Amino acid sequence: MTPTDDAARADLAHPQSAYRVLPYDPQAPPPDLPAGHGGIAVHAWCPPAAERHTLAPMVGVDGEPATYGWGHALIVVPAGERLVEVQYIEPQQSTMVTVEEGAIVLVEYAASYDAVTPGSLGAPGQRPRGTPMPLPAAIAAAMGVASLGCLAAQLPFILLGDHLMLALVLGPVVGVGAGALFLVRWRRRALRGRR
Structure with missing residues (x-):
């Protein structure tokens, strides 16, 4: 329903x-x-x-x-x-x-x-406030964070050899950063569209 x-x-x-x-x-x-x-x-x-x-x-x-x-x-x-x-x-x-x-x-x-x-x-005629976030954008941001976080577990074997802690920290940081950058760019684009 x-x-x-x-x-x-x-x-x-x-x-x-x-x-x-x-x-x-x-x-x-x-x-x-x-x-x-x-x-x-x-x-x-x-x-x-x-x-x-x-x-x-x-x-x-x-x-x-x-x-x-x-x-x-x-x-x-x-x-x-x-x-x-x-x-x-x-x-x-x-x-x-x-x-x-x-x-x-x-x-x-x-x-x-x-x-x-x-x-x-x-009174009648009210309009929704806020900015709609398209579902594909939300899914893309979540997938970016999740995939880069999962990649962190494989980085020690692929790139860094003996630097396990650096690899485990680097993956989630890069993933969260990429997701945040995507959301900031999306928000700026949405605000420009309202002007």
């Missing part, structure tokens, strides 16, 4: 949700809400380039868990000012919304491309 497959995750209610959570279809007519209540329609999504390493977010309202996962959900809350937070292990982003009685406020969360940058939370 991909994180963007709304049909597969129709029920996003957090097991400890303090609020009523309903499936939400932005194209369908809004559901009837109880008197004195409004709704926060949350759309949490992840860019395809980040699906392999991004955890599903927990969305909370006023410090209480409400939803968990990717997709659309409607959180039924009492009318008034509400703090909407997105978190993984710790809070990542938060925004204040005003919920009118009988109205629905739209909130969108776009996960970031990388695991370091927090995602974007706010």
